[in-house]
Amino acid sequence: MDTLRYYERIGLIDPPARDSGGRRSYSEDDLGWVGFLSCLRMTGMPIRLMCEYARLRRFGTSSAGPRKQILLEQRTSVRERIAELQMCLSTLDYKIDNYEMIERRVAELTPLAQEATA
Amino acid sequence: MDTLRYYERIGLIDPPARDSGGRRSYSEDDLGWVGFLSCLRMTGMPIRLMCEYARLRRFGTSSAGPRKQILLEQRTSVRERIAELQMCLSTLDYKIDNYEMIERRVAELTPLAQEATA
């Protein structure tokens, strides 16, 4: 909720309606927008760019072009990020395999060591 | 290079050998380790945990267990992250499709508008 107020402060979300007691009450639309924002954040989009997107959105349909452009670029960057992570994943797999080989070697040696000390 | 000196300061990498002029000269092993560190960083592992891994590594084979454990957990987190990104990716796809539909609608309307103003 602190984060929502922060987003509101920096203009990422418009001030929502208030209930009788002055509390924020988010509409379905507000929540949908917040959900999409979280999605963008998860992809690593910087807040700055999200603000730009939010700004464009206020112009309505006329800003569809630039907004689509932003999403296209973000999609590319997400695909690259996934590819990168998959590379890292195989490095991890390799390393983990290595550790397992070490374990197996230790397991083989242990009985011998026991024999030796028996 | 600033980053390498920073990593050295916080104990992520051991001080490398120096050349005659006092400059750092990284061995093959050093570079391999740095490469693996970058891989871990790319997966989003916090520096703190990387330091812990580096600390364990200094104990040699005897710390293989805990190190493997760290990598296993990191692998899980990377897999989750990839899944998350793929969710976001399909949201982006959906949004982009939407923008394309808008464009198509505009493209259909434009000739009519031209007729109307002709």
Add this chain to the structure above:
DNA sequence: GCTTGACCTGGAGCGCACTCCAACTTCTAC
């Protein structure tokens, strides 16, 4: 010999994205 450029040092500073704070109001339950 003298400039130039790359590296050295310890330490300060920065950008990002929150996150927490004290002081206050408001609704809810008892």
Add this chain to the structure above:
DNA sequence: GTAGAAGTTGGAGTGCGCTCCAGGTCAAGC
């Protein structure tokens, strides 16, 4: 009516991961 929880405000503070700085040293090229 009163205690407590859950919101409100503007503003300050935090944690992370670098990144930059001033001032110094060194090796190489002209």
